[in-house]
Amino acid sequence: MRILKSSWLQILVHIAALVPLAWLVWDFTQGHLTANPIREIQLRTGKSTLTLLVLTLACRPIYTIFGLKQALQLRRLLGLYTFGYASLHFLNFVGVDYEFNFALIWADIANKRFVIVGFITFLILLALAVTSTGEWERRLGKNWTRLHRLIYAAALLAALHFIWQTKADFRVPFIYSGVVVLLLILRIPRIAKVVRIGGKWLKREQGGQGMVDEI
Numbered sequence: 001m002r003i004l005k006s007s008w009l010q011i012l013v014h015i016a017a018l019v020p021l022a023w024l025v026w027d028f029t030q031g032h033l034t035a036n037p038i039r040e041i042q043l044r045t046g047k048s049t050l051t052l053l054v055l056t057l058a059c060r061p062i063y064t065i066f067g068l069k070q071a072l073q074l075r076r077l078l079g080l081y082t083f084g085y086a087s088l089h090f091l092n093f094v095g096v097d098y099e100f101n102f103a104l105i106w107a108d109i110a111n112k113r114f115v116i117v118g119f120i121t122f123l124i125l126l127a128l129a130v131t132s133t134g135e136w137e138r139r140l141g142k143n144w145t146r147l148h149r150l151i152y153a154a155a156l157l158a159a160l161h162f163i164w165q166t167k168a169d170f171r172v173p174f175i176y177s178g179v180v181v182l183l184l185i186l187r188i189p190r191i192a193k194v195v196r197i198g199g200k201w202l203k204r205e206q207g208g209q210g211m212v213d214e215i
């Protein structure tokens with residue numbers, strides 16, 4: 001039953017993660033991607049990448065607070081979709097926008113700090129995606145966990161990338177950055193311990209409430 005439940009959850013994640021891409025393709029075919037479609041693709045794929053990265057980071061606290069083991073099983077899938085959207089974002093920049101003109105890309109990278117930060121984030125996501133298999137986990141042993149802690153750095157750098165590329169309204173970038181910082185704070189061992197105790201209390205309360213409801 002549990003397997004059935006988690007595989008349904010996985011199917012749900014596949015569908016939810018593919019919606020932004022389907023929507024993007026639909027809008028592209030309908031000519032709905034503003035007057036500057038390349039920029040619109042860049043912005044939408046960037047937002048999807050960061051959203052998925054945040055969801056990947058949220059799995060552990062969701063497990064800690066609500067005891068939902070299935071959340072942990074979704075991390076790899078969400079992480080791979082994060083990398084998928086990051087690759088589209090990167091390819092749109094390098095291939096579509098700059099037509100693989102590396103001299104021009106180099107000039108842009110040197111001038112725009114947000115591009116450098118985005119590039120470093122992309123490299124981290126690439127390393128995490130390549131080593132996400134069970135075989136790499138066995139091969140790297142303890143270093144696998146150390147390497148995969150780089151997701152915290154990736155999240156912070158992605159938030160910085162978002163803030164630095166923003167020209168006017170900073171509300172959304174600050175909301176994303178706030179969520180990233182909160183999710184990282186929840187991983188500090190002492191805070192995680194308090195949260196875990198709170199989560200257990202919540203579960204007990206819910207259990208008690210359930211009994212009251214049954215009566």
Ligand code: HEM
Pocket residue numbers: 039042043044045046047049050053086089090093115118119120121122125158161162165
């Ligand atoms: C080589 C890597 C990357 C490059 C070259 C790059 C480049 C860009 C560019 C050119 C923009 C649009 C700026 C504008 O037109 O105003 C942008 C926006 C954005 N990027 Fe990246 N980026 C990279 C990696 C990433 C990664 C890894 C993430 C997330 C994890 C990310 C998230 C975003 C977000 C959230 C936006 C803004 C979206 C919005 O304003 O709606 N980028 N990026």
